[in-house]
Amino acid sequence: MKKIASILILVGMFMMAGVAFAEDTAAPAAAPMAVAPAATEAAPAPVPHIDSGDTAWMLMSTALVMLMTPGLALFYGGLVRRKNVLSTIMQSFIALGVISIQWVLIGYSLAFGPDVGGVIGDFSLAGLSGVGLAPNGTIPAQLFMMFQMMFAVITPALISGAFAERMKFSAYLIFIVLWSTIVYDPLAHWVWGGGWMMKMGALDFAGGLVVHISSGVAALVCALVLGKRKGYPAEPMIPHNLTMTVIGAALLWFGWFGFNAGSALTSGALAVTAFVATHIATAAASLGWVLAEWKHHGKPTVLGAASGAVAGLVAITPAAGFVTPMASIIIGFAAGVICYLAIVAKSKLGYDDALDAFGVHGIGGTWGAIATGLFATVAVNGAGADGLLYGGSGLLVKQLVSVAASWGYSFILTFIILKVLDATIGLRVTEEDEVMGLDLTQHGENGYLM
Amino acid sequence: MKKIETIIKPHKLDEVKAKLIDIGIHGMTVTEVKGFGRQKGHTELYRGTEYKIDFLPKVKLETVVPEELVEKAIEAIIGAAYAGQIGDGKIFVSPIEETIRIRTKERGKEAV
Numbered sequence: 001m002k003k004i005a006s007i008l009i010l011v012g013m014f015m016m017a018g019v020a021f022a023e024d025t026a027a028p029a030a031a032p033m034a035v036a037p038a039a040t041e042a043a044p045a046p047v048p049h050i051d052s053g054d055t056a057w058m059l060m061s062t063a064l065v066m067l068m069t070p071g072l073a074l075f076y077g078g079l080v081r082r083k084n085v086l087s088t089i090m091q092s093f094i095a096l097g098v099i100s101i102q103w104v105l106i107g108y109s110l111a112f113g114p115d116v117g118g119v120i121g122d123f124s125l126a127g128l129s130g131v132g133l134a135p136n137g138t139i140p141a142q143l144f145m146m147f148q149m150m151f152a153v154i155t156p157a158l159i160s161g162a163f164a165e166r167m168k169f170s171a172y173l174i175f176i177v178l179w180s181t182i183v184y185d186p187l188a189h190w191v192w193g194g195g196w197m198m199k200m201g202a203l204d205f206a207g208g209l210v211v212h213i214s215s216g217v218a219a220l221v222c223a224l225v226l227g228k229r230k231g232y233p234a235e236p237m238i239p240h241n242l243t244m245t246v247i248g249a250a251l252l253w254f255g256w257f258g259f260n261a262g263s264a265l266t267s268g269a270l271a272v273t274a275f276v277a278t279h280i281a282t283a284a285a286s287l288g289w290v291l292a293e294w295k296h297h298g299k300p301t302v303l304g305a306a307s308g309a310v311a312g313l314v315a316i317t318p319a320a321g322f323v324t325p326m327a328s329i330i331i332g333f334a335a336g337v338i339c340y341l342a343i344v345a346k347s348k349l350g351y352d353d354a355l356d357a358f359g360v361h362g363i364g365g366t367w368g369a370i371a372t373g374l375f376a377t378v379a380v381n382g383a384g385a386d387g388l389l390y391g392g393s394g395l396l397v398k399q400l401v402s403v404a405a406s407w408g409y410s411f412i413l414t415f416i417i418l419k420v421l422d423a424t425i426g427l428r429v430t431e432e433d434e435v436m437g438l439d440l441t442q443h444g445e446n447g448y449l450m
Numbered sequence: 451m452k453k454i455e456t457i458i459k460p461h462k463l464d465e466v467k468a469k470l471i472d473i474g475i476h477g478m479t480v481t482e483v484k485g486f487g488r489q490k491g492h493t494e495l496y497r498g499t500e501y502k503i504d505f506l507p508k509v510k511l512e513t514v515v516p517e518e519l520v521e522k523a524i525e526a527i528i529g530a531a532y533a534g535q536i537g538d539g540k541i542f543v544s545p546i547e548e549t550i551r552i553r554t555k556e557r558g559k560e561a562v
Contacts, residue, residue: 236501238494299495307497344498356497 051138057267058139058147064258065150069096069157071251075310076161078245079355081237083437084165085447091160091172098173099153102180104128107152108145110185111193118196120186137265147262148188155184155211161355162219163226163427165237166434169442171427175417179218183413187214187406202402203376203384203395205274206263208318208368209406216362217407218414219353225418226427228352230434237354242303249306253282256313260320273380274320278313281320281332285312288336296344304340307360311339314364315371322376322384331371339364366403373399451546451562453514454523457485458531458539460509469526470513477562478513489537508539514546514562 073092080088099107106126113121125131133140156176160167167175187210190197197209204210229237239245261275289308294300315335316328323331343359353359373396376387386392421427428434433441440446458466463480470478484505491504515523524541531539551561 236494236503238501239496293495293498297495297498297500301495301497303496340498347499 048135049138050133050135050140051266053267054138054265055140055143057271058143058262058265061258061262062143062147062150064255065147065154065262066096066255068150068252068255068259069093069154071248071255072154072157073248074244075248075252075306076164076245076355078241078243078248079161079239080164081437082240082447083439085240085439086445087169087438087442088160088164090169090443091164091167092154092157094173095153095157095176098176099156099180100149102177103145103149103152107180107185108148110181111152111188112145112148113193115189115194118194118199119190120195121189121193139265144265147265148192151207151211151259152180152184152188155207155215156180158211158215158357158361159219159222161357162222162353164354165438166226166229166354166428167222168425168427168429169438171421171425174425175421175427178417178421179414182417183214183218183410184210187409190405191402197402197405200398200401201385201395202398203322203372204318204369204402205321205372206260206317208314208365208372209402212314212317212361212365213369213403213406214410216358216360216365217410219357220351220362221411221414222418223351223353223358225415225422229354230431232352233347233350239303242306246302246306249309253309253313256282256317260317264321270321270381276325277320277323277328278316280325280328281316281335282309282312284329284332285309285315285336285339288312288333289340290336292337292340296340307343307356308336308340311335311360311364314339314361315368317365318368319372319375322372322381322387324375324377324380327371327375327377331368331375334371335364335367338367366407369399369403370396373397451514451516451549451559452520453512453544453546454520454527455510455512455542455544456527456531456539457483457508457510458527459533459537460507462531462533462539463509463511465530466511466527469530470523473519473522473526475513475515475519475523478511481510481512483508483510487537487540506537514549516559516562 069092073089076092077085077089104127106123108128108131109123109125110121113123113125116122128145131141131145133142135141136144156179159179160172189195191202191204191210192198231237256278257275260278261271264271264274286305286308289304289311290300293304312332312335315331319331339360342363343356346353346356346359372387374387374389376384376395377390378384378386385395388396418427429438429441467478485508486504486506489506491502491506493500494503513523520543527541548557549561550557
C-alpha cells in the first residue's frame with residue numbers, strides 16, 4: 001500500500017505540472033530574462049544574438065556540471081559501509097532522472113518563469129512552453145535551461161549525505177521531488193530568477209545560497225528528524241572505499257569548473273576569473289583541512305585532503321566571479337579549517353549527519369556567502385559590489401540577510417516536508433533492513449561479489 | 451596425527467609456508483581472519499574522529515601432520531613467524547581421529 005501511495009504522489013506531482021503546461025501553451029514565447037547578476041559583463045547588444053563562443057562554453061559547462069552528480073555518487077559511495085554502497089550511489093544517480101523531468105515539467109518555470117511577487121516564478125514556462133532556441137543573454141534559452149537543470153539535479157543529491165544508510169528509497173524519491181519544488185525552485189528564483197534577493201543586490205555567483213546553504217541546512221534537518229543510524233556512535237562506521245571517495249572528489253573538482261566558470265554564462269574574462277578563483281580556493285582548502293587535522297590529530301589523511309577540496313569548492317562558489325586570486329587563497333584555506341572544526345564539533349554534539357553534508361555544504365556555504373561580503377571587489381567584476389575589506393559595508397549586510405533567509409526558509413520547509421512524509425509513508429527503513437544493508441533490502445543487489 | 455593451527459601476521463605467510471614445505475609438509479589450508487589477543491587493536495582516523503579497531507587482520511594456517519613431524523613443524527613456524535613482538539601469533543596443536551582422501555578412499559597416514 002505504501003508503495004502505491006508513493007507512486008500516486010509522484011504521478012500527482014507530474015500531473016499537476018501537465019495541467020499547468022496545458023493551460024499555458026498559448027503563453028507568448030517570452031524568453032526568460034533571468035540572468036545571474038554577474039552576467040551583465042557582456043557588452044549590451046542592441047539586438048539579442050547568439051554568440052557561438054559563449055554557446056560552446058556553456059554546452060561544455062553544462063556537461064561538466066552533469067558529471068558532478070555521478071562524482072558525488074562516488075564521493076559519498078566510498079564513505080559508507082559496503083552494504084550500503086549501491087543505495088548511496090543510487091540516491092545521487094537517480095536525481096539525474098527524477099529532477100531532470102521535474103525541471104522540465106515545473107521546476108524551470110517556478111525558478112525562472114515570470115516573477116510573482118518576488119518569491120517565485122509562475123507556471124508559464126511549464127513543460128518548457130516557449131523555452132526555445134531564441135537567445136537568453138547570448139546563448140539559446142534551452143541551453144540556459146539545461147545548465148540550470150544540472151544545478152537543480154545535484155542540490156537534492158547533496159542532502160543525501162545526511163541520511164545515508166537509513167532512508168527508504170521510495171521516501172527519498174518523493175522527498176527530492178517535493179524539496180526541489182518547494183525549497184530549491186523558489187530559492188533559485190529569489191537569487192537568480194528576478195526574485196527579492198536579486199533585487200536587493202545580494203551576490204551569489206554560482207549558488208552558495210541556492211545550492212549549498214539550502215542543501216546543507218536541509219541536511220542538518222534530515223539528520224535531526226531521521227535520527228541516528230543504528231549503533232551510532234558506539235559502533236565504528238568506517239568508510240569502506242576511500243579510493244572511490246577520492247575519485248569522486250576529483251570529478252567534483254573537475255566538474256566544478258563548469259559550475260563556477262559556467263555561471264558567467266559567457267566565455268569571456270568573467271569565466272576565467274571564476275575558473276582561477278575556483279581552483280586556487282580549492283587547492284588552499286585542501287591544504288587547510290590537512291594541516292588542521294595534522295596539527296590536531298597527528299596525521300594528514302587522504303580523506304581530509306578530499307574533504308577539504310570539496311569544502312573549498314563550496315566556499316568559493318558564491319564568490320568565484322567577484323574576488324581576486326589572493327582573496328581566493330584566504331577564502332579557501334579558511335574553509336578547509338572551518339569545515340574541519342565543524343565536523344569535529346559534530347561528533348561532540350552527537351547528531352548523525354552521516355557523511356557531513358551539513359558540515360561541508362552548510363558551513364562551507366555560509367562561510368562563502370559571508371566571505372563574498374568581505375572580499376568582493378568591483379575591481380574584479382564591475383557588476384558586483386565592494387565588500388567590507390574594500391570599503392563597502394552594505395554588501396555584507398545584504399549577504400547576512402540572504403544567508404539568514406536561506407537558512408530559515410530551507411530549515412522550516414525541509415522540516416515540514418519530512419514530518420509530512422514521516423507521518424504518511426515513513427522515512428526510515430526497518431531496523432532489520434538497516435542491519436542487512438540498504439543495497440540488498442531496497443534494491444535487491446550487492447555492490448561487491450568478493 | 452595432529453592438526454596444527456597457527457595464527458600469524460599476514461606478511462609472514464610466505465616464509466612460514468616455505469619452511470613447512472622444506473620439512474616435508476605437502477598440504478595446508480589458509481584463511482584470512484580477524485582477531486585480537488594481547489596486541490589489542492589500533493586506532494583509525496576519519497574526519498577528525500578516532501575509531502578503535504579491535505580486530506586486526508591475521509592469517510590462520512591449518513595443516514595436519516604425522517606425530518613425528520609435529521615438533522619440527524612447530525620449530526619451522528616459530529622460526530619463520532618470530533619477530534619478538536606482541537602480535538606474532540599463536541600455535542594450537544590438537545589430535546586428529548581420522549583422515550580420508552576422497553579420491554582413493556585411503557585412510558590414516560597415507561591420506562595426509
